[in-house]
Amino acid sequence: MESSELYHAKQQFILGAYSSLIDLTLPDPNSPDHNPILLYKARAHIASGSPKWVTELVPADTEDVSLKAVTALARYRQATEDADKDSALEELRDLCVEIEGEDGSTDERQKALVRVIAGTAFVWAGEIEEALETLGAGTSHENLEAVAITVQIYLSINRTDLATKEFNRAKRWAEDDLLLQLIESSIDLVKIGNDAYSNPNSFYNEQLGNPSLTSPHLLTARGVTRLLRGEIPAAKSDFEEALSQKPGDPETFAALTVASSLPGSKRGEGEQFWKYVSPRRIEVFPFVLTCGRLVI
């Protein structure tokens, strides 16, 4: 059983409360929780777009494979040159091979984490097949985070059927884990015939009501759900609130742009946002990218 501290860190990580996770003070280095929490913290840095802090956070001479993996991921996300990216990916591949070997020094938790981190990097690199293989998609592992990533990969390639299968498999052993609920709700964001998004809607409503953490990410999530449900004014208020908590968050801003272009908004409002968004930070606005690709 994990300590409440670790549990809390995990919950924050799952629900995207990265900023509060980053502000978290690490426990004593000798505590068994030190490394796991450090890992969450490092990954929160990466996820919130500041991978450079990871190198300062994680000791360079660590023997822990999962810490090595997270450093590699940070390097990958930070790299601008292809060569650097490739070397980071290679390191992750090596780590994956290493954990396959029957070496007593790494426990299951670390192995699972290495797979998750490597899988994440492969997804970013567009190596979906490799990611799925690394995450053990379709095999009977009990690595819930891997399942979550697998599911999102399947969703990204429109395979809700496989995603649902993977989720059902996990449901057998993962009981009612928070992450499992998240997986379920994310499948319903994509699936056709999802009972009007009732699952994600209630999940994010519930999590927003959780007193122990606040995260603009959750607000954005609920906003997106509301947007999908066609509740545009409600969605916009969520986005605006999220932006007030975390100004300039690209994901939220993009969603707000979409919401503002739909009927029920002021004329030209969407265009205005779009003009603000489009020239900027293309890499963080995937929809700018796809729109660009579609130019007639």
Place this chain on the structure above:
Amino acid sequence: MSVMLTKFESKSNRVKGLAFHPTQPLLAASLHNGSVQLWNYRMGVLVDRFEEHEGPVRGVDIHPSRPLLVTGGDDYKIRVWDLRPQSRRCLFTLHGHLDYVRSVQFHHEMPWILSCSDDQTIRIWNSTSRNCIAILTGHSHYVFSARFHPKEDLIVSASMDQTVRVWDISGLRKSTPNSNAAPGTFDTFDNFSTVKYVMEGHDRGVNFAMFHPTLPLIISAADDRQIKIWRMSETKAWEVDACRGHFNNVSCAVFHPKHELIVSCGEDKTVRVWDLAKRTAIQTFRREHDRFWFLAAHPNLNLFAAGHDNGLIVFKLERERPPFALHGDTLYYIRDKYVRSYDLNTGSDIGLLSVRKFGSPYVPPRTLSFNPAERAVLVTVSSDNGLYELASLPTNVVGEVKDSSVDGKRGSGNSAIFVARNRFAVLNKTTQLIEVRDLSNSIVKSIKPPVQTNEIFYGGTASLILSSTASVVLYDIQQQKVIAEVNTPPVKYVVWNADGSLVALLSKHTITIANRNFSQHCLIHETIRIKSGAWDDAGVFIYSTLNHIKYCLAQGDHGVICTLDNPVYLTRVKGKTIHCLDRSARPRTITFDPTEYRFKLALIKNNHEEMLYIIRTSNLIGQSVIAYLQQKGFPEIALHFVEDKKTRFDLAIECGNLEVASEMAKAIDRPECWERLAQQALKQGNHKIVEKAYQQTKKFENLSFLYLITGSTEKLSKMQKIADARGDPMSRFQNALYAGDVLGRINVLKDVGLHPLAYLTAKTNGLDEVASEILEAAGLSESDVDDVPDFGRSTLQLPPVITPTAALNWPSIAAGESFWDKALANGLEGVEVPYTNGDAVGAGAAASAALDEWAREEEIPEEIDEGGWDLDAGGEDAEPIAAEEEEAPAEVADLGAGATPGISETEIWTRNSPFAADHVAAGSFDTAMQLLHRQFGVVNFSLLKPLFLSTYRSSHAYFSPLGTLPPLQLHIRRNPSESSPSRVLPVAVRTLQSIRAELTEGFRALSGSKLPEAQSIYRSVLYELLLVAVSSDKEAKEWRDLVTMAREYLLGVSIELERRRVIAEDPSNAKRNLELAAYFTHCQLQPPHLQIALRSAILIFSKANNNGTAAKFARRLLDLNPDPKIAANARQRIAAGERNPRDAVEVDYDQFTEFEICAATYTPIYKGSSSVRCPYTDAAYLPEFAGKLDALLQLTELGAPASGLPAPR
């Protein structure tokens, strides 16, 4: 009862208990080694095993209505199991017995489980509360069996103490509700469970006892080798009789659920069948080594299971195939030994003749042959080594049905059929003789069959089909000779089609379809046993196996129509209805969908109209059809069913449909696709597509050569530039050579430092100046090279272009496709059209072909500019290429096994909607453009681009549930609660309401005299209306009204703006000024706006002293009931007009003839004169504008054919 047909056998440890599933073909067997097996006896597979008991399991039962199994074993435990396939497991265990549990049984309605044990008790358990609710004590030794009464509250038990006891448990039912008051205390139980009868008679232990399903009878089996039958009344029970014959312990005996029979088994290794009424043995079935331990009868079917030392057998006691013959719409068949007629149309079912006295009473008749001319039947039975009987059917049945023995004519024979109106043939298998008899049953002819014959069938006029062990023979009776012989496994049934041209020969696992003289035939194999068959009216053979109804076409293709729970015997197929008899010989009908085989049949017969009809009227889309079409060599038809891009591409290449292939290549955008496309296009001489493909794959050399051979010099020079930009001198040189550009060649040679060659080239081409420049550059003078021989003037020249092919494609025959393209694209437009996306260009008929060409031209240059020529501009383009290349692998990224990308929701959107708006939302801009072109004749899309982009943008949200991963593209749907993929549509980014609001803004601008603003608003309204999807006819009408209104306003405002322009530019042009002002008043504006137009016209006309016309405008103004002030002013004008009705300036304005205003020239088009129309707004233009871009919107081609707004969904 001459038959005992074994249906299934298994080998295992000793079987101690058996139970049939009431509805599914499942059998539970409990074994001596502690295992409980669940068999599917129809398929012959072990479905599951339950292995939680320790030691032998003796009792097993399956719940009659719920998926539950109960077992009891020597571990004293009773276990209840969930039988559902997904959760087969032990639900709970009942503890309480103190010794081996011998039998268990579910109650048929109460949640009770009955068990008995060697602890001398019988217990009843409540399976809901899982408590023991009654303990019946009384037996003084092991209790071997206990069974509920099928209806009453009684139990019968059999014990080692040599008694059979009947217990009354009616008290238990009444007091069940409070029975859980004192669990564990057993005293209370005795109140409601009393021994009713104790039946003594056996002088050894009794192994088994059961109630008769309907009669007040009990049967018991004992170690005294006897089976006793007991009768009981309200007050007593007594022994009726005993069946003696087993020569060792009888372990089990059961009543036949339907017939008056008893089936028993024992340790003498036999299963015996007894007549219940006569108590005589009918049949004995012996096994060599296996003692039998248990028997179970299926509750509904004619099936039994017996467990023995080494496994179990499932068997039935008689054939169930009802004999039948079909004549016209009447089916003659035998049920329960009555010949009956069944009218397939009315459903009237009448018994005509009894055959009860024919053959053994236990054996049902085997075949029936009907003679319509004499209204006679020929029945055979297999008892007594085969008998036949010829009997006539009464024409109308009054009172009691006659028995065939009255006037029937009998004889011995294994197989008997009518061969002519007054002849029938009888086969005697042992003597191998076929006798032909007349209706008085005297032999007319005797035939020695040419082969060992097991059965004979009708073979057409005066012919017989003889079934032998390895072949069938078609035999002519008159000539007594073999017509044909076909090798096949033994044929059991023969089915002729309606007109006698085709025959199906059914064996156990094969069907042979042959024509009437067996000259052509084909064989179909089935792994499952074939039961029966019938011909469809269209010449398709429909047959039934144990668990399917299938079809097969004459050339051998076959497929499944539906699955069956229980076998049926097909009698006739007509349309969508299958008539059949079930196992109890009850007529039934099954409706099915013949689409699939009809389609295949039409395909074989090349009947395109029929196929088209089928495609239109049914949703025949599926992988199987596609694969079938492809496999059968109809890729071009398959193309119309395929949605998957890759398959579509493959198919298009296969059938040479370059249009579709290039569409798909564009969509897939992978180098290998482009390459294959290029190859195919090259073969067909379509060099435009080749060019495109080469551009996509950046094959510069190939491109250059292509341009050379097509004589496209201007593109060759472009290639030169590209080569320059690429810094590839070899390519530059090559292109220069191809293009005949000498200077270019020289420059290349100079640039790479090959000065000698450059010099010589210049020299030989007579470019002396250049030559000397080169020399100079090389620091040499003419004298230094005087040792170079003079090569003379080069005569090498670029071959002249004789036939310019650069702009032409090699013509290809457009046959074959045309029917399908036209039919599908036109006819299916309103239906489900997943494929028009691909070949929309081919959609129009011949008339629009030229237009399409034009539209394509519009598109292609654009693409070239963006695609292949992006090198043109030189250095800065290096970047986009790299980006593109990087992107490609990312998109291509091979996906793991089982993880090929699914159908994107956007693809579903495009499939579900005929509206451009939805296609745009899905990002499928090209199909959207095609739709707009087809529906509204739009040809200029650049103005719509921002709308396209904003619509696409607004239809998707991006969000990553896991923050660590890149976000997902989420699709915003129109109806969030839609659950069917065939109806999901994208969110309506623009609605009629939002557009109407915009239009109102335009009115405001008009009233405020902000005309340019108003004009742009109306224009954008019209643009946006193109991207509105309507959902009902009402909306469609509203949409049309909005288009018309916006068009009129736009026209009006444009006229007024033009007028102001004219005045500003040329104030002296009073005539045009007046005309335009007058035309403005003829736009269909709403009254307040029309007032503005009229007032302005009045002002302008009176200023020009055209008082007469001004007065006319004033009258029109008064009709609109304006403000009193304005009205007064208008009256003044009328008065002025009356005073001076002359017009100072002559204008081209005739208000008395109806006219429309040309939207390009702003001149009137009077009624009756010709005009062209904008295919979108219906605005009128002078005829000379036909084929031009419309002036109002700059969108459409005037006069282009257009289908208009598609029907709402």
